Each structure stands twice: as structure tokens, then as C-alpha cells.
Amino acid sequence: KGVVDLITMKGIIWDDSTQGMTYQEVPIPADMVDEVNEWRQHLVEAVAEYDDKLLEKFFEDPNSITEAEMHEAIRKAVIDISIIPMMCGSSFKNKGVQTALDAICRYLPGPLDIESIKGTHPDTGAELERHADAKEPFAALAFKIMTDPFVGRLAFFRAYSGHLDAGSYVLNTRTGKKERISRIMQMHANKQNPIEFIEAGDIGAGVGFKDIKTGDTLCDEDHPIVLEAMTFPEPVIAIAVEPKTQADVDKMGLAIAKLVEEDPTLRVKTDEDTGQTILSGMGELHLEIIIDRLRREFKVEINQGAPQVAYKESLTKSVEHKEVYKKQTGGRGKFADIVFEIGPRELGPEDKPGLEFENAIVGGVIPREFIPAVQKGFESAMVNGPLAGYPIDSMKVRLFHGSYHDVDSDSLSFELAARIGFKEAARKCAPQLLEPIMGVEVISPDEYTGSVTGDLNRRRGIMKGMDTRGGAQVIKADVPLSELFGYVTDLRTITSGRASASLTFSHYAPVPRNLAEKVIEEVKGAAK
Structure with missing residues (x-):
């Protein structure tokens, strides 16, 4: 129904009639007062430990600590990574969004709280730095490319220093070419507000560029700098896709080109033997989402093949x-x-x-x-x-x-x-065949640990360790990707839907000889 704010000592209830867009503050329900007081005490103790002045006040009279003092101490502790604030809410019900956003603004470090950003000169490699100051030369990092049906291609970027007016030029240090940012947008969910300029510390979206990719540094032409570039892992899984009708052929090509531009971990190539289009990505779920977006956003009907592992030699x-x-x-x-x-x-x-x-x-x-x-x-x-x-x-x-x-x-x-x-x-x-190995982390209730580890061993998994987190068992293992197709579904079956798994690419390792021979035979058989 609602939450209690332990700093203001008030209850917050969201209005269902507005789907959580409005809320009201109410007194704490009588049946919760004792529990609230107990947790308030824990909060004050934790914050007071960080600030000596508050510690003195806490011993004299815990209630004498003001809201402003609490906010200030929590902010310092969060920036120092000494405490991590927890917020209650439900994104599904749209409850707790406002309080979470307020806490982000109030406690997390702003651009002036962090040290200067460091980069390198594109020609000499000398280390340079930029401070969060509008008077310094402009430097920004493009962190996302998006295609909007009305505006066209948008490049989201974070300005680290300087000032950029709409319609002016910036240097893209990856290509060494100038780019004109004809318009700058301030993004509010799916709405765009045009703005005249952007300054250090702001996040905006540029329109009208020719060639900007995720991870590019945009800077002042006379003061070039390369900020830390993003590194993207190689894809580990591939599927073949083909358009269902002749009408979908051109649409599919354009749609895939847009998706590849948005997502640097998605790769596309044409198989020379079969003529099929091969999409490669970071996992089953990644490719499922790409296929779903092709159908839903770009209205392209396609047939898809079974996922294939990206082996190497x-x-x-x-x-x-x-x-x-x-x-x-x-x-x-x-x-x-x-x-x-x-x-x-x-x-x-x-x-x-x-x-x-x-x-x-x-x-x-x-x-x-x-x-x-x-x-x-x-x-x-x-x-x-x-x-x-x-x-x-x-x-x-x-x-x-x-x-x-x-x-x-x-x-x-x-x-x-x-x-x-x-x-x-x-x-x-x-020569030997190499296969991608995934780092698997399973969080499972205690009673299913044996079943989960047995299943991972059956999939040629190598156990890396076990841990306890919040009353549940955390099982870590390295498992070949070829053995993990449909794993999340199988895991739910084994644990009655109570376990969850996360899979991340770890490394490449040699395939056992008997399995390697089988893979090679299949490939050569398909080629024939």
C-alpha cells in the first residue's frame, strides 16, 4: 500500500487512480510505530557512526538530529561508499519512483563531487584532464545510439566539461572528422525537449550527425582528447535469419543495420556457403530480444534457425x-x-x-x-x-x-x-577447436543445491565455489555455452521456479577431442 520514510518519520501512499504518478504523506499507522522506531534507531546509529558530531547528539538525544543533518551525513557516507541506501518500491505498480529519484539527486555524487576526468591526447598519447567546468574546452562521451521514428538517429552523450551550442561542430576523435550537432535534445523518457546548449555535467541527445558510434569521444576541435573508450566482448552465439516474404528483404536489411548501429555487441555477416544472414550476440536472451524487436518495432517477419555456438580454432x-x-x-x-x-x-x-x-x-x-x-x-x-x-x-x-x-x-x-x-x-x-565458456551464477534455495550442482556437472560444468547470500545458496561454475541452451527453463523445472541464473562470457577453452570430432563432422556434413 505504501512505505514509511525513516528520515521524515512519515508514511507515503501512492494514488492508484493516477497509477502512482501522485502520492500523499500520511501519519505512520499505529500498528507500525514500534517497528518504525526500532528501524529509525538502526538508521540513526549507522549514520551517527560516520559523523562524530552526530554521534555526540545521538548519545545526548537521538531525536535532536535534524532531517538536514541526516541528509548531509548520508550523502557523505554514500559518496564515500560506506553505506548503500535501500529504497522500497515497485516499478510494476509505479510506486516509489519519486522517492527513488529524489534520493538519487540528494545522495549520489554530482559532477562537482568527483575528481577531474582523465583522457589522452589522440596524437601524442599524453595524459590530459578535464574538470566539470563550463569554461573548460568541451569534452563528451557518446554512450548510446538510438533510432527514433520521428527525429531519426539520436546520439546520447554525457558532457564532462565545456559548453556546446546547438548547431555547432565537434571533433570525433575516433574518425578524426568534424560532426555537426544540429539539434540538442533533453530526454524525458520517450519525450524530447529541444534545448539551446549543453554544459559540463549534463546528459543530452544530439541529432544531425553522420558517423558517431557508442564509445566515441566528442570534443572541441582545437583541444582534442580521447576519453576512456568502452571495450565490447566478442559475440559467443549466432543464429541464422531470413525474411519470410520478398517484401521483407529490404526491410530486414535496413532494420538490422539500425540495430547493429545501436548495439555494439550485435554483429551481422552473410554466410558465403548458404547465403543466410547470421546474427551473432552475447547470449540466447540477447538474440531473442533482437528478433522480438525486428518483429515488433520494424514490422519485419522472419524465419530463424536454431542458435549456433561461435567456436574458434x-x-x-x-x-x-x-x-x-x-x-x-x-x-x-x-x-x-x-x-x-x-x-x-x-x-x-x-x-x-x-x-x-x-x-x-x-x-x-x-x-x-x-x-x-x-x-x-x-x-x-x-x-x-x-x-x-x-x-x-x-x-x-x-x-x-x-x-x-x-x-x-x-x-x-x-x-x-x-x-x-x-x-x-x-x-x-x-590445430584444436575452442569453445566459449560461460560464467554461471545460480541463486537457489538450500534444498535444491544438490540438484542444481548435479545438473551443472552433467553439462560439463567446473564448480568454482559456493556462497550464501540472504539465506540462499550462490553456486558459481564455468560451463560450456554449447551445454547451456534452454538452461534457464530447465533450472526453473528443477527448482520449481525458485532459482535464478545469470550467465556471462568468461573465456575460450579447448573442446574435448571426442566432442570436437562430432562438431567438425557436423560442420563438414552441413557444408556438403
């Missing part, structure tokens, strides 16, 4: 290989000869996956202008691994010998030699 040993590419037709032919060592790459914590290419050619046996073509050939070949055509994440290639022909050799010949050489050599590098 890796090389486990190094081999040396000589590849000669020779083709003689009428006139000028093709010739390239390369000798290289190919094998696994050791990745450090800071290293990005990909190809580590080492040019160890001496004496000009391969001219310098052909070396980038060899590197390009290996990079493009990594997309199709030797086992089942899954991509290779990282590998190392050392090019150390070869030869060329004065007339017949060109860049394309060396690129093709690298591609063919990779296919031949990678098979000898003891």
Missing part, C-alpha cells in the same frame, strides 16, 4: 613450411616463393588477439614491397581455420626466406602464396 605447435605459387598462362605469369614458420602466439594480459607477423627477410630475397601482401594473405586466411572453417583468434608467423621473379612476381602472387601456405601448414600445427 587455435594452433598448438610451430612448423616450418615452404610454399611456391606458380602459374603460367599466355603472357605474364604468376610467381611467389615464401618460407615461413607458423605457430601459436603467446598473449600477454595487455595484448590484443590477432596475427603477430615477423619479417625476418635478409638480403632482399623478397623485395620489401611484397612483404605487406604476405601479411595480408595470412590475416585474411585466419578467418577460415583448418579444422572446420572457424576463425583463428591468434597466431604467429615468421617469414624468413623465399624468392621472386623479376617479371612474374607481384603483390597478388605473394598474397595467394601466403593463403595457400597457411592452409597447408596450419593442418600440421596440431
Whole structure:
């Protein structure tokens, strides 16, 4: 029905007639007075422990502590992360929204409470900082791209410093190009209020830009800065989609393009063998929501295939290989000869996956202008691994010998030699299949712990530990994604709907040999 505010010592009741949009303050019900006093005492004690002046007042007379003093002390403690305020409410019934928003404004740190934001210079890499001050050069971070049916594309951004007028230009440090923000909107749920300018500390939405993506830094042209960019994990699950009718073909292409722009963790590609459109994302639920949005928001009717796991391949040993590419037709032919060592790459914590290419050619046996073509050939070949055509994440290639022909050799010949050489050599590098492993956290009542852990073990899960949280058991495990399709439904069945699970991508690990053979057979069978 309502809640009691322990600071003002009043009851709050929301009006059902306005669906919770209005509320009224009422005296505390008589049957709750004792309980309220007890919890008020706990609150005052917790706050007084943080502030010595309040502690003295608390021992003299707990009721002498004023509302303003309570708010001030709670704010300090929250900014210090010493206490976490809990609010009562129900978003479903639209109750408690106003009090939660008031608490956000009252207790959480404002732009002036935090230290200056740090960034780097895009050219020199030197560290720069910006303070929450309208007089400093403009710097903002785009954190969301959204497509609005009436306004078009909106870029939500948070201004960290400076002042930006509608209609002015900003520099996008990712592209190095200027962007014109023709209009600035202040967003209120699904309503937009046009505003003349935006200043440090504000959040707004820009309209009229050409190329802004999630995570881009927008700044003053004369004072460039790169704020901390967002890193997005690689997708781990994919589904094939195709339009139901010819009319849906163009609509589906446009709709997917808009969704990919909004969501950086969603990837799209076309399968060369089947011609299907493949959507890749972070999990079953993610792709279900994307499919639902295609149907509901974009009115596109589609057929979808079963989810597929995004496997990868890796090389486990190094081999040396000589590849000669020779083709003689009428006139000028093709010739390239390369000798290289190919094998696994050791990745450090800071290293990005990909190809580590080492040019160890001496004496000009391969001219310098052909070396980038060899590197390009290996990079493009990594997309199709030797086992089942899954991509290779990282590998190392050392090019150390070869030869060329004065007339017949060109860049394309060396690129093709690298591609063919990779296919031949990678098979000898003891390649193995890698599968995505998900970190699973299950919160379950005590009596179902045995059933839940047994089910996770059956799914090739490796138990990481157990904990207790609020009277429930928290079970943590690493489980291969291929074993987790439909897991949430199965978990509800096992626990009579009382357990919940969260799944996050953890890492890639080798697939057991017997299962790897099965996956490879299925892929090769489908290709035939």
C-alpha cells in the first residue's frame, strides 16, 4: 500500500487512480510505530557512526538530529561508499519512483563531487584532464545510439566539461572528422525537449550527425582528447535469419543495420556457403530480444534457425613450411616463393588477439614491397581455420626466406602464396577447436543445491565455489555455452521456479577431442 520514510518519520501512499504518478504523506499507522522506531534507531546509529558530531547528539538525544543533518551525513557516507541506501518500491505498480529519484539527486555524487576526468591526447598519447567546468574546452562521451521514428538517429552523450551550442561542430576523435550537432535534445523518457546548449555535467541527445558510434569521444576541435573508450566482448552465439516474404528483404536489411548501429555487441555477416544472414550476440536472451524487436518495432517477419555456438580454432605447435605459387598462362605469369614458420602466439594480459607477423627477410630475397601482401594473405586466411572453417583468434608467423621473379612476381602472387601456405601448414600445427565458456551464477534455495550442482556437472560444468547470500545458496561454475541452451527453463523445472541464473562470457577453452570430432563432422556434413 505504501512505505514509511525513516528520515521524515512519515508514511507515503501512492494514488492508484493516477497509477502512482501522485502520492500523499500520511501519519505512520499505529500498528507500525514500534517497528518504525526500532528501524529509525538502526538508521540513526549507522549514520551517527560516520559523523562524530552526530554521534555526540545521538548519545545526548537521538531525536535532536535534524532531517538536514541526516541528509548531509548520508550523502557523505554514500559518496564515500560506506553505506548503500535501500529504497522500497515497485516499478510494476509505479510506486516509489519519486522517492527513488529524489534520493538519487540528494545522495549520489554530482559532477562537482568527483575528481577531474582523465583522457589522452589522440596524437601524442599524453595524459590530459578535464574538470566539470563550463569554461573548460568541451569534452563528451557518446554512450548510446538510438533510432527514433520521428527525429531519426539520436546520439546520447554525457558532457564532462565545456559548453556546446546547438548547431555547432565537434571533433570525433575516433574518425578524426568534424560532426555537426544540429539539434540538442533533453530526454524525458520517450519525450524530447529541444534545448539551446549543453554544459559540463549534463546528459543530452544530439541529432544531425553522420558517423558517431557508442564509445566515441566528442570534443572541441582545437583541444582534442580521447576519453576512456568502452571495450565490447566478442559475440559467443549466432543464429541464422531470413525474411519470410520478398517484401521483407529490404526491410530486414535496413532494420538490422539500425540495430547493429545501436548495439555494439550485435554483429551481422552473410554466410558465403548458404547465403543466410547470421546474427551473432552475447547470449540466447540477447538474440531473442533482437528478433522480438525486428518483429515488433520494424514490422519485419522472419524465419530463424536454431542458435549456433561461435567456436574458434587455435594452433598448438610451430612448423616450418615452404610454399611456391606458380602459374603460367599466355603472357605474364604468376610467381611467389615464401618460407615461413607458423605457430601459436603467446598473449600477454595487455595484448590484443590477432596475427603477430615477423619479417625476418635478409638480403632482399623478397623485395620489401611484397612483404605487406604476405601479411595480408595470412590475416585474411585466419578467418577460415583448418579444422572446420572457424576463425583463428591468434597466431604467429615468421617469414624468413623465399624468392621472386623479376617479371612474374607481384603483390597478388605473394598474397595467394601466403593463403595457400597457411592452409597447408596450419593442418600440421596440431590445430584444436575452442569453445566459449560461460560464467554461471545460480541463486537457489538450500534444498535444491544438490540438484542444481548435479545438473551443472552433467553439462560439463567446473564448480568454482559456493556462497550464501540472504539465506540462499550462490553456486558459481564455468560451463560450456554449447551445454547451456534452454538452461534457464530447465533450472526453473528443477527448482520449481525458485532459482535464478545469470550467465556471462568468461573465456575460450579447448573442446574435448571426442566432442570436437562430432562438431567438425557436423560442420563438414552441413557444408556438403
